[in-house]
Amino acid sequence: MTLPEPYRLAAFVLGALAFVGLNAAYLVWVERKGAARFQRRPGPTEVGPEGLLQPIADAIKLLSKQVIVPPGADALLFRLAPAVVMAPALMTFAVLPFGAHLTARPMSVGLLLAVAFGSINVMAILLGGWASRNKYAIISAARVVSQNVAYEIPLLLVVITLLMITGTLDLSEIVRQQAGGFWRWNVFKLWVNPLMPVTFVIFFICLLAETNRAPFDMAEAESELVAGAFTEYAGMGFGVFFMAEYANIVVGCALATALFLGGWQSPFGIGSGVGWFLLKLYLLIFTVVWIRWTFPRTQFYGLLNLSWKILIPISLGTLGLTSVLLKFIRP
Amino acid sequence: MNTFPGAAWILAGVFALSGMLTVGGALLAVTSQRVIRSVSGLALGSVGLAGLYYFLHSPFLALMEILIYIGAVCVTIVFAVMLAEPDEPPPEKPRPRARLETAVALLVSLAAGGALAWLGLHTRWPVARARTGDGSLRSLGVELLSTYCLAFELISLVLLLAILGALVLARHGRTPPPAS
Numbered sequence: 001m002t003l004p005e006p007y008r009l010a011a012f013v014l015g016a017l018a019f020v021g022l023n024a025a026y027l028v029w030v031e032r033k034g035a036a037r038f039q040r041r042p043g044p045t046e047v048g049p050e051g052l053l054q055p056i057a058d059a060i061k062l063l064s065k066q067v068i069v070p071p072g073a074d075a076l077l078f079r080l081a082p083a084v085v086m087a088p089a090l091m092t093f094a095v096l097p098f099g100a101h102l103t104a105r106p107m108s109v110g111l112l113l114a115v116a117f118g119s120i121n122v123m124a125i126l127l128g129g130w131a132s133r134n135k136y137a138i139i140s141a142a143r144v145v146s147q148n149v150a151y152e153i154p155l156l157l158v159v160i161t162l163l164m165i166t167g168t169l170d171l172s173e174i175v176r177q178q179a180g181g182f183w184r185w186n187v188f189k190l191w192v193n194p195l196m197p198v199t200f201v202i203f204f205i206c207l208l209a210e211t212n213r214a215p216f217d218m219a220e221a222e223s224e225l226v227a228g229a230f231t232e233y234a235g236m237g238f239g240v241f242f243m244a245e246y247a248n249i250v251v252g253c254a255l256a257t258a259l260f261l262g263g264w265q266s267p268f269g270i271g272s273g274v275g276w277f278l279l280k281l282y283l284l285i286f287t288v289v290w291i292r293w294t295f296p297r298t299q300f301y302g303l304l305n306l307s308w309k310i311l312i313p314i315s316l317g318t319l320g321l322t323s324v325l326l327k328f329i330r331p
Numbered sequence: 332m333n334t335f336p337g338a339a340w341i342l343a344g345v346f347a348l349s350g351m352l353t354v355g356g357a358l359l360a361v362t363s364q365r366v367i368r369s370v371s372g373l374a375l376g377s378v379g380l381a382g383l384y385y386f387l388h389s390p391f392l393a394l395m396e397i398l399i400y401i402g403a404v405c406v407t408i409v410f411a412v413m414l415a416e417p418d419e420p421p422p423e424k425p426r427p428r429a430r431l432e433t434a435v436a437l438l439v440s441l442a443a444g445g446a447l448a449w450l451g452l453h454t455r456w457p458v459a460r461a462r463t464g465d466g467s468l469r470s471l472g473v474e475l476l477s478t479y480c481l482a483f484e485l486i487s488l489v490l491l492l493a494i495l496g497a498l499v500l501a502r503h504g505r506t507p508p509p510a511s
Contacts, residue, residue, distance in 0.1 A: 077371065109390050109468070116394040119402025123374060126409050130367055138413060145410045152402070169468065 012104035016093040023250050024243035025055035031289050038293040065235030073232065074131040081128030082233070082240035088117035088124075089247035096254045097172045099264050099274040110171040114255055115159065118210065121248060122148040125212075128241070129229035140229040143300060147209060147216065150307040155206035157315035158199045161322050162259055165192050171255075175263030182267035187260040193322045200260045202315050204284075207252040209303070211245065214292040216303055253284040346386055352379025366412050374405045391468055 029044070029051065036043025044051030069075050095110035097103045107113060122145060129141025165186065166174045178185050187200045209216040230241050257263055257280045264277040298306070356376025363369045377400035384393035475483050 074365070074367070077367065107390065109394055112391065112394045112398070116398040116402065119398055119406075122406050123401055123409070126406065126413075127367070127371065130409070130413065142410070142413050145406055145413075149406065149410075 009104075012094075016090065016104065020090060020093065020243070020247045020250070024246040025059060027246045027249070027285065027289075028058065028242070029055050030286070031292075034286070034289045035293045038290075059239070062236050062239040067235045067237050068232075070133060070232050073133045077127050077131035078232075079237075081124050081131060082237050082244070084127065085121060085124035085244040086240050086247065088120040089244050089251055092117050092251045095171055096251070097175050097258055097263055098254075098277055100172075100176075100272070102274055103172055106170065106172050109169045111159065111163075111169045111174070111255075111259075114171075114251065115156065118248070118251070119152065121210075121244075124244075125229050125241075128233070132229070132232035134231050137229050137231050140231075144212065144229065147212075147303060150304050151206045151209035151216075151311075154202055154307060154311040154315040155210065157312070157319055158203045158206070159259075161193070161199055161315070161319045162186060164319075164322055164326055165189065171258050171263075175258050175265060178262040179265050179272070182262065185260065185262040185265070185267075193318060193325055195318045195321060196260075198314065199318050200256070202311055202318075203256060203260065204287075205306075205311065207256060208288065208291065209307070211248045211252055211288075213245075213249065213288055215295040215298045217292075217297060249285060249288055250281070253281050253288065256284055257281050345382065349379045349382030349386065352376065353383060354379075367409065370405050370408050370412070373408075374401045377401050377405070391471065 032054070033043040033051070044054040047053040047057045067079075069078055092114045094104045095107050095113050097106070097110075125144050126141045129137040129144070132138075162174075163169065166177055168174060168177075174186075182188060187196055189196050193199075208214075230238055233241060254277075257277060261280050261284075262276075263280075264272050264274060266272040266276050353376050356372045356374070356379055359372030360369045360376060361372075363372060377396055380400075381393040381396040384390075384396060
């Protein structure tokens with residue numbers, strides 16, 4: 001079934017917007033419920049059954065609040081920053097392969113697009129933090145940059161390792177190569193490189209750091225920096241940053257699913273479809289929430305040491321090992 | 332793709348937007364008083380340039396432009412600015428011969444730009460026999476690591492020097508180097 005191009009495009013744009021909005025709203029609910037359960041309390045219960053209408057109440061509250069630009073702030077950049085943090089995350093949805101035929105714009109360089117637009121995120125948080133004219137916000141912004149620069153390196157090294165195995169940047173093609181059972185997923189391709197599970201773990205750690213999630217949430221270290229780069233944002237300005245954080249988590253977990261866990265492929269080789277993609281996606285997102293409420297925040301130099309002294313050497317090692325194995329073992 | 336109503340107009344609009352972003356971003360980068368706004372202008376210009384690369388059928392180059400120039404260069408500049416001086420410096424007194432210097436700089440850059448444009452328009456460029464490559468990632472990679480290998484490796488030498496410089500500067504940590 002193929003719609004004419006304009007309608008297909010409109011459907012995908014609307015679908016991506018609705019998907020991001022729904023996810024942002026209900027992942028907050030999942031986060032709060034999850035946090036509550038991990039801490040043995042009920043979580044939101046008042047609004048709707050099981051607190052299911054809580055996100056809607058939150059959204060109405062945020063929308064009705066005034067957006068205040070603090071005096072002395074750079075008003076233009078201050079207002080622009082939430083849009084700049086949201087737009088790249090939305091654009092990445094154009095290349096995510098949800099199903100065999102469910103990609104808005106299959107591109108031969110899809111993975112590169114996701115990585116490139118992902119790198120704009122840092123710039124936006126930086127601008128927001130700087131434009132706020134707030135000491136806490138500037139400290140947080142400086143932390144975000146050193147963190148993101150440090151973790152982009154192992155992330156890209158791991159992605160290069162994977163690219164040498166797949167030989168393509170097309171996300172749909174990468175998923176197609178993993179057809180036929182869970183032992184053909186990239187994370188279990190032990191005959192190509194016995195360290196594949198390690199690369200997946202590195203990818204996941206870098207994902208947590210790049211999306212500024214606990215235990216790496218140096219950007220919004222609420223116990224030490226008030227709310228970090230978002231301190232001065234009120235109302236929907238803060239809301240958009242919040243939505244962008246969840247949109248980035250969805251994008252990151254979708255990439256992990258497509259790259260390592262076989263995307264829409266079924267683990268048993270039959271019955272592949274969008275359902276499997278969503279199942280793996282939400283399992284990964286749940287893991288992200290789980291980690292956030294289980295581990296305390298790391299110290300800042302601990303975080304940088306982890307990247308520069310542990311993750312980068314290991315990912316360089318897997319890169320070397322993979323290239324050697326690919327050269328000598330496979331014809 | 333031809334079924335799209337007004338596709339030509341939309342394409343022309345996107346092309347014009349890319350051009351305007353490039354020029355506008357560059358102007359913003361040059362004319363702005365605040366360093367952060369200049370960097371934002373540079374980032375904006377890079378987005379426009381990426382759009383122009385896309386129109387040249389080179390999505391790979393377009394995305395690399397975004398990844399390197401926004402994700403790396405601009406972020407590094409802002410980082411340096413932040414570490415150096417969170418607040419912007421007070422506007423310094425205009426130097427005595429600022430007008431004259433600006434005029435001379437403008438003249439020189441106009442002359443250089445005009446000369447290059449004249450050269451570009453009036454030289455009889457050798458017409459390429461055919462498309463030099465299919466523009467795919469594979470051919471690009473093969474070219475980079477065979478024909479242009481020397482230039483490629485020389486560029487990495489620049490990065491090596493930068494790393495060495497950083498090591499020399501950071502070697503003694505926060506304590507001043509012993510006087511010897």
